[in-house]
Amino acid sequence: MVGHLPAEDDHGYRLYSVCAAVVDGRIVVGGGNYEEPFAQWDLASGAGRAHARPDDGGTGKTTTVRLNGRPFFISCGAYTYLWDVERTDTEPVQLHGDRDTVAGISAGTLNGRPVVVFGDCGDDRVVVWDVDTRSVFREFPCPVPVADVGLAMLDGRTRVVAAGGNRVILGDPDTGAWEWEGPIDEESIEFDEKDEEEETEDSISCMDVGVVGGRPVAVTGSEDGRVCVWSLKERRLIQGPFSPEHEGEVNAVRIADLDGHTVAVTAGQDHRVLVWDLERN
Numbered sequence: 001m002v003g004h005l006p007a008e009d010d011h012g013y014r015l016y017s018v019c020a021a022v023v024d025g026r027i028v029v030g031g032g033n034y035e036e037p038f039a040q041w042d043l044a045s046g047a048g049r050a051h052a053r054p055d056d057g058g059t060g061k062t063t064t065v066r067l068n069g070r071p072f073f074i075s076c077g078a079y080t081y082l083w084d085v086e087r088t089d090t091e092p093v094q095l096h097g098d099r100d101t102v103a104g105i106s107a108g109t110l111n112g113r114p115v116v117v118f119g120d121c122g123d124d125r126v127v128v129w130d131v132d133t134r135s136v137f138r139e140f141p142c143p144v145p146v147a148d149v150g151l152a153m154l155d156g157r158t159r160v161v162a163a164g165g166n167r168v169i170l171g172d173p174d175t176g177a178w179e180w181e182g183p184i185d186e187e188s189i190e191f192d193e194k195d196e197e198e199e200t201e202d203s204i205s206c207m208d209v210g211v212v213g214g215r216p217v218a219v220t221g222s223e224d225g226r227v228c229v230w231s232l233k234e235r236r237l238i239q240g241p242f243s244p245e246h247e248g249e250v251n252a253v254r255i256a257d258l259d260g261h262t263v264a265v266t267a268g269q270d271h272r273v274l275v276w277d278l279e280r281n
Contacts, residue, residue, distance in 0.1 A: 017062040021071035021085045028085055030073045032059025034099075038075035040083070050088045052077055060099025065107035067114040067131055074116065076102045082116070082131070093134060096120070096127050103164075104148035106209070110137070110158050110173055117160060119146035126162050128173050138176050144169060150209030152216045152232050161218055161232065163207040168218050168230050180235055202226075210255030212262045212278045219264045219278070221250025227266055229278060239278070246270050 018031040020043075027043040032052075038059045039051035052059075056077040063074050064085075073083040076099040081092035096102075096118050104119035114131040119142075126140040126149055144164035152159050152170075159179070160171040170180040206221045209232070216232045225248055228240035246268030253266045255278070264276045 017059055019062045019064040019073050021064050021073070023071070023086050030064075030075065030083070030085075031062055032075070032077070034058040034060070037077055038062065038073075038081070038083075040073065040085070040088075050083065052081065052092075058099065061102055061105060063105045065105070065116065067107060067116075072107075074105050074107075076105075080118075093131075096129050096136065097122075103146045104150075104162075104207070106150045108151040108158065110151075115151075115173075117149050117151060119149040119162060119164075121146050126160055126171065128160065138173050140171050140176055140178065142169075143167075143178065143181050145203070147204050148207035150207060150218065152209050152218070154216060154233055159232070161207070161209050163204045163218065163220055165203050168204075168207070168220065168232075170232065170235075205249050206251065206253050208253045208255045208264070210262070212255075217255075217278070219253050219255055219276075221246070221253045221266050221268075223249045225250060225268060225270075227253065227264065227274075227276060229264070242276055246272060246274065 015031040016033040020029045028040055029043050030040040032038045035058045037052035037056040040049040060076040065072050071085045073085055075081050078098055080095040080097045080102055082095050083092045084090050097120055101120050101122035102118055103121035106117045116129045118127045120127055124142045124146055126142050127136055128138040130137040142162055144167050146162055147164040150161040152161050160173050162169050169178055171178045202222055202224045204220045205223045207218055209218050218230045218232055220228050225246035226241040229238050231238045248269035250266050250268050253264055255264050262278045264278055267273050
């Protein structure tokens, strides 16, 4: 199945990864699964808009990013592509990595240029991709097994944020050097000593980066269900672990605005979606 939403009786089809954007007042969704290539649809009508070639294979991670104020989809199949959501007549741009190596995706602006940041779990590195030149701008050999990545503004400068194992770390994309390699506050979240040396079932599984009350933060979810909030400027735990935890791995986390409050939305393997108010102590 390529290029259209699954029918109601198509019980064997599952969208394992989904992204969305608004184009001309209409919601456009993109996604796929491990056996089907990436495709885009108009949510209201179900009409297909664009899709990857069948030989691109199954879909891993997908996400929505905004570059120069415009929405784009990123899909990870046999190759990783950047899709212009507003222009279905253009070919997608091939980026770094594939569905087996990309562990996290983020995007933003660095020195006035649009960039996409990838966490590469194949080589445990972080790659900063320059969208305009379509080339790698910077690579970071990563001291943690990469689970997710982000970009944050600290003291007027853009920093790369990576999470994995039991650490959240900060890097300077201009130099390719890590400025802070954790470890995060193990005592406050009861990490075992062995976690310092190897990835365990308590490891961070996902992360999102945002701003709460003017303070840049990272919100992390872990394989054991914990959700924590870290101050990137102060480099310490400021909230969490939240209770009740997810019963099992946290699959995704997003920071969002809900009725004027900054919240974190988490989804877990326990089939639950939880909303956490980040503005409350």
